[in-house]
Amino acid sequence: MMFDSPMLLLLTAGSGATVGTYIGLAIIVLGLLALLYTSIKAIEVDRRIVFLFIFVAVSIPILFPITFEEKATPVVKRIFDKIESLPEGSRILLSFDFDPAMAPEVQPMADAVMRHALAKNHRVIFMSLWATGQGLLDRTMQRILPNEFPDKVDGVDFASVGYTAGNEGVLNVIVSDFKKMFPSDANSIPLDSLPVFNRFSSCKDLDLVVTFGGGKPGAKEWVLFVGDKANVPVAVGVAAVVAPQMYPYFPNQVLGIMGGIKGAAEYESELIKHYPQFAEQPTPGMVMMGPQTLAHIVIIAFIVFGNVAYFFGRRREEKP
Amino acid sequence: MKKTSVIILSGVVILFLVSWLVKGASLSGEENPYLQGFLTTFAAFLTLAVFSFLYRDNPFYKFAEHLFVGASAAYWMTLGFWQTLVKKLIPKLSDGLANFFEVPTEEHSYWYFLPVILGLLLLMRLSKKGGWLSRWPLAFIVGYTAGINFVGYLRSDFVKQVSSTFVPLLIDWQGVGHFFSNFSLAIDGQFVMMLANVVIFVGVLCGLVYFFFSKEHTGLFGTASRVGIWILMITFGASFGYTVMGRISLLVGRLTFLFKDWLGLIS
Amino acid sequence: MKRQVPLLITFFVGTLLIVSIFSPATENLGEEFSVFFDVIAVFAFFLGGGNLLRVHLTKISRKREDWVYSVVTLVGFIVMLWAGLFKIGNEGGIAASVTEESSLFGMVFYSVLIPLQSTMYSLLAFFIASASYRAFRAKNREATILLVAAFIILLGRTAFGTMLTSWMPPSLSLAEIPNLAIWIMNSPNLAGQRAIMIGIGLGVVSMSLRIILGVERTYLGDDGK
Numbered sequence: 001m002m003f004d005s006p007m008l009l010l011l012t013a014g015s016g017a018t019v020g021t022y023i024g025l026a027i028i029v030l031g032l033l034a035l036l037y038t039s040i041k042a043i044e045v046d047r048r049i050v051f052l053f054i055f056v057a058v059s060i061p062i063l064f065p066i067t068f069e070e071k072a073t074p075v076v077k078r079i080f081d082k083i084e085s086l087p088e089g090s091r092i093l094l095s096f097d098f099d100p101a102m103a104p105e106v107q108p109m110a111d112a113v114m115r116h117a118l119a120k121n122h123r124v125i126f127m128s129l130w131a132t133g134q135g136l137l138d139r140t141m142q143r144i145l146p147n148e149f150p151d152k153v154d155g156v157d158f159a160s161v162g163y164t165a166g167n168e169g170v171l172n173v174i175v176s177d178f179k180k181m182f183p184s185d186a187n188s189i190p191l192d193s194l195p196v197f198n199r200f201s202s203c204k205d206l207d208l209v210v211t212f213g214g215g216k217p218g219a220k221e222w223v224l225f226v227g228d229k230a231n232v233p234v235a236v237g238v239a240a241v242v243a244p245q246m247y248p249y250f251p252n253q254v255l256g257i258m259g260g261i262k263g264a265a266e267y268e269s270e271l272i273k274h275y276p277q278f279a280e281q282p283t284p285g286m287v288m289m290g291p292q293t294l295a296h297i298v299i300i301a302f303i304v305f306g307n308v309a310y311f312f313g314r315r316r317e318e319k320p
Numbered sequence: 321m322k323k324t325s326v327i328i329l330s331g332v333v334i335l336f337l338v339s340w341l342v343k344g345a346s347l348s349g350e351e352n353p354y355l356q357g358f359l360t361t362f363a364a365f366l367t368l369a370v371f372s373f374l375y376r377d378n379p380f381y382k383f384a385e386h387l388f389v390g391a392s393a394a395y396w397m398t399l400g401f402w403q404t405l406v407k408k409l410i411p412k413l414s415d416g417l418a419n420f421f422e423v424p425t426e427e428h429s430y431w432y433f434l435p436v437i438l439g440l441l442l443l444m445r446l447s448k449k450g451g452w453l454s455r456w457p458l459a460f461i462v463g464y465t466a467g468i469n470f471v472g473y474l475r476s477d478f479v480k481q482v483s484s485t486f487v488p489l490l491i492d493w494q495g496v497g498h499f500f501s502n503f504s505l506a507i508d509g510q511f512v513m514m515l516a517n518v519v520i521f522v523g524v525l526c527g528l529v530y531f532f533f534s535k536e537h538t539g540l541f542g543t544a545s546r547v548g549i550w551i552l553m554i555t556f557g558a559s560f561g562y563t564v565m566g567r568i569s570l571l572v573g574r575l576t577f578l579f580k581d582w583l584g585l586i587s
Numbered sequence: 588m589k590r591q592v593p594l595l596i597t598f599f600v601g602t603l604l605i606v607s608i609f610s611p612a613t614e615n616l617g618e619e620f621s622v623f624f625d626v627i628a629v630f631a632f633f634l635g636g637g638n639l640l641r642v643h644l645t646k647i648s649r650k651r652e653d654w655v656y657s658v659v660t661l662v663g664f665i666v667m668l669w670a671g672l673f674k675i676g677n678e679g680g681i682a683a684s685v686t687e688e689s690s691l692f693g694m695v696f697y698s699v700l701i702p703l704q705s706t707m708y709s710l711l712a713f714f715i716a717s718a719s720y721r722a723f724r725a726k727n728r729e730a731t732i733l734l735v736a737a738f739i740i741l742l743g744r745t746a747f748g749t750m751l752t753s754w755m756p757p758s759l760s761l762a763e764i765p766n767l768a769i770w771i772m773n774s775p776n777l778a779g780q781r782a783i784m785i786g787i788g789l790g791v792v793s794m795s796l797r798i799i800l801g802v803e804r805t806y807l808g809d810d811g812k
Binding site: 224 | 374375395396399400403404407408411421422423424426464468469472473475476477480481484555558559562563564565566568569570571572573574575576579585586
């Protein structure tokens, strides 16, 4: 069977396959064969059948997970290496420039980079250019900091200044005067009274900026109005849709790119390799690569079948 | 209301209540289990209401869509009020208000009445007679955006892009003999690295030729334009691949919520 | 008054922003204008809220089709606004972050806005799957190039792509699908994106100049003509 072998090959590469996985994959294979048959016979398929198919194809590997080994590609590893090579106490700014729509892709990157920066004892400043980013930022901090870094002190080891309106206007100010745009942190404490902001006046005093996003304002604005203007290294973690647009900036204007869930999975794998203590923590990026892989295969099959139907349809039309 | 609509609505209400009670009971060890149970069930209900659009447009989807519009507008307004007006504007204008909102006071600057006036003029857009006054703040916004983008785009998206395109085409070149004796298709090999730079240089040039419409695309110019299309097609193919990846991730995220947080089927 | 003042404001603000890059004397003014811009942006949010109220109240009062859903919009709007502006249930009091998880505002954000927004976008997965089956046809050379590039990226970004070609010798490692995907991203994709970027960059620069100099006036509406 033409689709049996790739599916079986997939199982041999992944780990954690169960009986449910095999049954689920068998259902998908049978479905694909049925779709191939309808394509050849030029039978009209209701779009809702296609919707149901993609629902099943994504659900099965979530319910019966298969995980794959990930290896960081150079474009992701450069970000990891930069954070790793900075001396302890370096100042890193993490900007949560995303909304719930992008969160499944971008949140795992933000979690992994946050864990890495704090584990390396860097001083971390959190902010957001998106109103929705502040809600997600607060939630991330409440989820990770008290449980995994109980000894880290707010205002000393990290601080959140939250969101402020103004898009690139915000960046235009913080590049030369951070406290003018953010006079106080998210809890209304003046920045001057927080040790993490000692001898810190603008983005020029940062050792690294990592922005997580996928819209406007986001990675592009950080490059245009901070990275290039103040010569601050900027690394980006972006939704997959935006990732290809970031490549012209790499490597001169952008230190590294984490693109989509694959970028997150690569960073997570690199983090666990160097910091085994985080193996106990959730790795949503790596977990999501199972359903992602299967869905990619199904989408490729859809395109091939669509073209098969097109090919047979044309042949039928050409016949007298 | 039709009989079938009443039956469907009743079924959804019953399912919601059952889910709420079961979820609340399953969270009994946690703080406010039934509140948490309600919130999780409501989030799941909204998720399924949006998914129901895939079958066809229906009242559940319309309910979810309209709720989103209202709550979202209020969310942005609230964040704007607390994070910008309270933290940045009020300390510049009034100590009394700053103390009321418990934000640090700052040196007063009455220049800050200017954006307030412009902001109020912007709200005049809601009035039929004074609507034209909203053009003043609009002019400020447009002028500001044009000014800031002029330099930013010129520096980062034009000058730096052009300079990054002039890359060495012969990397680690030690003569033709050395090149052919060490020829390989290894990803980090000399040939592949040189090929990458050639594709970048030629690709950018041909891509720009394709976008240049002031000259007819014939002869050498036409050939360059054709190569430009191919490069752009690869670019769009890559973008399509990444878009599929991104959209699937979002679906995985939602289904994980349903199976894990709501139904508890996976740990 | 209706036309000349806005054009003058645009010219003054735009020119000052450009000059502030080159001259330290005006740098501070440029920063002040950025803060002003932020404040006005918040009033734009209020304008959006006001407009939403006007549209839906009109719809309800005139009992237009689907007016019941306008009630839903208004209830969502008012509850969220009330919870946020009064920081209902905020443990840290008035000074604490408005999005604190325990507050009513935080709860509505987590259990209403997050599921709604993320599910709306996840619908696109279904539509892109359906489009893949129905619309992507290798009708000509260009479309075939696009599809082949997409296949390589789709396979190359998963473990499946690694498996298919992991038997390749190191001297042919470019032909491994994941490496090919990386090469496509770093080379032809970069070139294509850069050509687009340069084109857009020049477009933004020329449009900015047209706006600042008052040649482009469409933002003024009909009176701008």
